[in-house]
Amino acid sequence: MEGPEIIRCSWADSSAEETEYHDKEWGRPEYEDRRLFAMLLLEGQQAGLSWATILKKRENFYKAYDNFDPSILIHYDNNKIEELLQNPGIIRNRLKIQAAITNAKAYFKVVEQYGSLNDFLWKYVDYKPIKNNWQNLSEVPASTPLSDTISKDMKKLGFKFVGSTIIYAYMQSIGMVNDHLCDCFLHDL
Numbered sequence: 001m002e003g004p005e006i007i008r009c010s011w012a013d014s015s016a017e018e019t020e021y022h023d024k025e026w027g028r029p030e031y032e033d034r035r036l037f038a039m040l041l042l043e044g045q046q047a048g049l050s051w052a053t054i055l056k057k058r059e060n061f062y063k064a065y066d067n068f069d070p071s072i073l074i075h076y077d078n079n080k081i082e083e084l085l086q087n088p089g090i091i092r093n094r095l096k097i098q099a100a101i102t103n104a105k106a107y108f109k110v111v112e113q114y115g116s117l118n119d120f121l122w123k124y125v126d127y128k129p130i131k132n133n134w135q136n137l138s139e140v141p142a143s144t145p146l147s148d149t150i151s152k153d154m155k156k157l158g159f160k161f162v163g164s165t166i167i168y169a170y171m172q173s174i175g176m177v178n179d180h181l182c183d184c185f186l187h188d189l
Helices: 016-024 033-046 051-064 078-085 094-114 117-125 145-156 164-173
Strands: none
Touching: 016 051, 033 051, 033 094, 033 117, 033 164, 078 094, 094 117, 117 145, 145 164
């Protein structure tokens, strides 16, 4: 005899990678700086693509980008950029590769000014996730006034590929916003 069916956000049923990501990561509050930085870069890589594409290549990204260690990324030079452009396991877009380097530099500005990326980000929500109560996917916004503000502030600090839509997806991914649908088994995270 089977147990009750698990209900998830509908987007999570598209692939095994998306189901696992939904069940184990998406919407769960993340506070560790290195993980926050890695997720920011991955969200930037997604621009114009599907998250499923990024999930399939995520392990390759970590290898190619030295585990998204900002202290290594800031030293990437033209040779490293050319090496990355030849790597079929990642998104081979010069602007996105250069943005990763630029964002590593901006990361250190944030740490200098705010103590950590964690403190910089989570202060926007008083260190507590925003919990929404959406009934279906069509209600979930692509951006909000808060993601607009964070996007503008990050751009002022020198970050690239941090438009409001990218930032809102980032906020969802790191749990600043819980957008699990009301009938999803993770709604009450």
